[in-house]
Amino acid sequence: MDEQPATENAFTYSPPTLNQLQSDNDECDSIEKALCTPCEQQIFLSTAQVQYGLFDVCDKYNVILAKEDDKLKLFNHQKQIDERPWGEVGRNNYATCIHWCSFLDIFLILYRFKLYTLSLKRNSKTSELKFDDLKMVSSIRVYSLKHDTTQRAGNATELLRFLTTSPGLSGYLYLNRGYRRIELVNTNSWRSQRGWSKFDLDYGERDEIRSIKLSYEGTYLAMNIQWNMIVWILLTYEHMMIN
Amino acid sequence: MEYDRLDFIDLRTHDDQLTLLKRIRMLEDSASLSHQVQIPLDEKNQCYKVSTDLIQAIENVQVRLCFACNYSYLLIGNVMGHDKHKQGVFSFYKLIN
Numbered sequence: 593m594d595e596q597p598a599t600e601n602a603f604t605y606s607p608p609t610l611n612q613l614q615s616d617n618d619e620c621d622s623i624e625k626a627l628c629t630p631c632e633q634q635i636f637l638s639t640a641q642v643q644y645g646l647f648d649v650c651d652k653y654n655v656i657l658a659k660e661d662d663k664l665k666l667f668n669h670q671k672q673i674d675e676r677p678w679g680e681v682g683r684n685n686y687a688t689c690i691h692w693c694s695f696l697d698i699f700l701i702l703y704r705f706k707l708y709t710l711s712l713k714r715n716s717k718t719s720e721l722k723f724d725d726l727k728m729v730s731s732i733r734v735y736s737l738k739h740d741t742t743q744r745a746g747n748a749t750e751l752l753r754f755l756t757t758s759p760g761l762s763g764y765l766y767l768n769r770g771y772r773r774i775e776l777v778n779t780n781s782w783r784s785q786r787g788w789s790k791f792d793l794d795y796g797e798r799d800e801i802r803s804i805k806l807s808y809e810g811t812y813l814a815m816n817i818q819w820n821m822i823v824w825i826l827l828t829y830e831h832m833m834i835n
Numbered sequence: 836m837e838y839d840r841l842d843f844i845d846l847r848t849h850d851d852q853l854t855l856l857k858r859i860r861m862l863e864d865s866a867s868l869s870h871q872v873q874i875p876l877d878e879k880n881q882c883y884k885v886s887t888d889l890i891q892a893i894e895n896v897q898v899r900l901c902f903a904c905n906y907s908y909l910l911i912g913n914v915m916g917h918d919k920h921k922q923g924v925f926s927f928y929k930l931i932n
Binding site: 624629630631632633634635636637638639640641642643644645647648649651654656658660667669761774786788793794806810811812813814815816817818819820821 | 839840841842843844845846847848849851852853855856899901902903904905908910912913914916921922923924925926927928929930
């Protein structure tokens with residue numbers, strides 16, 4: 593990682609106090625111990641929203657895109673370099689996933705109801721990177737899974753949850769709808785090419801497909817699964833008397 | 836009747852059926868590391884204790900992570916402080932080959 597002096601700018605945030613740092617020593621120690629390597633660089637943020645994981649890295653331009661409060665913020669490896677409103681995307685339309693798509697050269701920002709693309713541009717005079725256009729992908733929208741191959745009695749809207757792409761699978765993305773359906777979307781037409789309900793993938797009604805991640809080569813898809821099993825608890829007469 | 840939750844990672848081949856390739860059981864403390872983890876198929880990656888059979892996370896630390904600098908660094912987003920004094924921080928850790 594290229595070392596550059598951290599300079600003050602309009603986006604600089606204060607590091608935590610000594611007391612705060614000391615109280616967090618255990619956590620930092622745990623991370624360093626598990627990774628077997630010390631931390632080399634830190635960027636302090638203005639909020640604690642990083643805990644929701646709404647950020648991703650673009651190695652081509654060596655920047656990080658993160659969502660904090662009502663803003664999208666762009667960082668290099670030392671400091672914040674730009675910010676913009678996260679878009680007039682509607683009531684309760686929270687961001688759910690941020691992903692750098694290398695073959696499109698854009699960030700994909702998934703909201704509960706819509707997908708947006710966010711491009712970057714370089715200032716020709718200063719060569720600094722800035723945000724460019726935030727555009728909605730109109731063909732990607734939420735729908736009820738009553739139209740799915742899996743018939744459901746309910747009519748709930750299935751929110752857009754996660755997406756993933758891979759440099760090795762150019763022209764496609766995988767999309768997670770409502771923790772219950774995976775779709776392969778063509779990024780040229782922005783149309784769904786194929787889809788699988790969680791039942792197609794041998795999961796049960798109570799199971800949830802969470803974060804999805806394509807391997808770098810694009811040959812396999814890793815899916816975090818929450819498998820919710822019914823546990824029958826038999827209370828004996830003695831237990832009921834005690835409680 | 837109650838529900839008990841199991842967390843695991845399924846690796847599925849990119850094909851017509853998303854064929855199940857492998858199922859990796861996650862320990863309870865590992866859930867916080869699930870987001871955006873690129874899972875290697877070999878056992879050489881030691882930085883976050885990932886193998887093809889087991890994922891053992893950094894215990895009791897709520898972090899979000901992704902690779903940076905062409906897989907030479909791990910970028911971890913976590914929260915420092917407590918109560919009203921919480922603050923997010925990005926930290927770069929160099930990966931050991």
